[in-house]
Amino acid sequence: MTARDPLPAFAGQIISAQGDTLIDASGRRIVDLASGGLGFGLPDIIGKVREQASVMGLSNRVMMSEPLLTLCRELAGMLPPALSNAYVCSSGDEAFEGALKLCKGLRPQLRRLAHIRGSEFGSLSYGRCLEEPEGYGQLRRFLGLETLTVERDGALPSIAELSQCYALCYSPLVRQNDGSLAALPPERLLAVAALARSAGVPLVCQASETCLGAAGTMFGHELSGVVPDILVLGGALGGGAVPIGCYFTSAERAYQVYGCSSPAKHGSTTGGNPLSCTAALAALESMIGKLAG
Template sequence: MLTEPQSAVGAYARHVNPAFVKLLGLLGYGRVFTRALDVWLWDDAGRRYLDALAGFGTFNLGHNHPRLARRLQAFLGEEAVQLSHTAPSAHAARCAKALAARVPAPLEVALFATGGAEAVEAAVKLARAATGRTGVLSCAGAFHGLGLGTLSLMDASRFREPFEPLLPGCERVPFGDVGALARALATRRHAAFIVEPIQAEHGVQTPPAGYLAEAQALCRRHGTLFVLDEIQTGLGRTGALFAHARAGVVPDALVLGKALGGGVAPVAVTLTSAAIHGRAFGTLRRFDLHGSTFAGYALGCAAALETLAILDEQHLVEAAAERGAELRDGLRRRLAGHPRVAEIRGEGLLVGVELRMPAAAGGRSLGGLFGQWIALQMLECGVVCQPAAHRWDVLKLEPPLTITAGEIDDLVDTLVTVLDEYRDVPRFVADVTRRLGRQFLAGWAFP
């Protein structure tokens, strides 16, 4: 153990994020996790938790996959050139080739990054440089990252307002509304339309059938690049290697991240065609207009290559489809007609449980508070999960793709048991009030 748990909490509160530690003490959510393996986490008291959050879709392979760990340990002993800025990198080349073999033609050129937000901003730069336009279109409810450029693509005021003004020329249309998209694109001022196949952080929202295909056709008609953000949905999460495959579309740029490094190495990528890349960066004057110090670094590429191999050889994409169906079917069967559940939706192992809670006196919604409370109750029953970032009334379940059928049954049992405790609204109000009082008397203690 690196340090004693309480010392770690104090140091984190002082040197990293004081408000976060204070928030965890508000209802008693605080835990210090000290170990992780496969679908399990352990805290400093030795308690074990099923991880149904998986780093917002980062740990598709589970935590510390043994095969990935062995490969990276061996790789570090190979004395590889980690960064190669004055010569081609064999590691980046192999990784890009492996990715190109798994995506639809003509996507074959990789712009590497170390995080999803950086990769989305690479797509924005690519589109502006390739089209000569400055506008960027995205969807209401989207989540593309918290950098200044990616915040410009989102409409969540809580995230945006402290940093405005943001990137000019960014506009949003309702997710799934073909008419609104057609009207916006008809202005022919947008370099790119950036969209998620499933809006995970807006409550696991899927678009109407045919939406992505119509969006692609509209982009082609109006000279706008069609960019798919699959940072959270890609690499098997939805029961297909890429969520957009079900729609039969081929984007002009595809953005991947999170799970690409196996939950160990930060690596992300924007994949595009040779023609588009050539228009953007294909001259001696422009070849170096995009990049970063660690883009395509050797360790990250080795992690990505091994992650892709594990996904293939352990059939984790197919497993995600099977376990996801078991999860949704189990929840729908056990929670049918439940007064606190409005809908269960999703694809593969990306599942949203929309919660229902009557408004409080004065009309203020209690749905968001209820979502956080249910996440806390799940934690205290040994399951880590969270509501969607933009929709706290939707509990998001996205465990590692390595989860077993038995563990799915346990997850379903736990959520059903927790929700059954709150069929009556007064019980919820009383329990929250009691907990707030207890934490207040304890000085908002972290554990």
């Protein structure tokens, strides 16, 4: 095989997608039930992405493009007032790690993270360690990370225990003992939120896998009626066209860590680029239409 030869196809290789259906190299059709309420290849979204790509696709994160500013305003207008500041990243996983960076900045002397068992936090370093609290020992030592597991039911940690953590993280759907996913009972999350606020610990909701209709609501956190201190979005937010993620918090909390620095400066090099923001705006428009219909 030379450098110019095509790579051989294998059955697990996805070659196309339309709606909620993926096609692999053998022609097998696979229904993706985790792609949110939009799926892939929606003509309206793809058309707007193509139009934006012809003008300007990527940009450095310090450039405040019109799609970036419009997306931040649109999302902030749809979320509770306590979630006014948007930090746009390249994916939901990256946005979750950015949210933890913000929490660490609020309480830099601490090294412990609390999490609700069964929550899904993504595939990057901290997400893996929280999803498998008994695993990744070597990675935990490298990160200097300690964890406190809050069970889905039963006794909660004490205020003193939780106050030694710099964040308490959860996802709107949690994995049960039988492997299924279910929403946390609202009364349980209300109790957890009250505990977090008594301990002065930010409550972080990682809703990347449940936003834009995947859980039957627009953003996922609405399932419990609890407004988190920090909300992380991703996944279907990119409309199945371009990956994007973002995290939201209050202006007061953001100012404590970042001061007057531009939110655009806190992410990867091309995070919040015009192409991904255009895809997210088109996805929001599409989902608003679906929910209204």
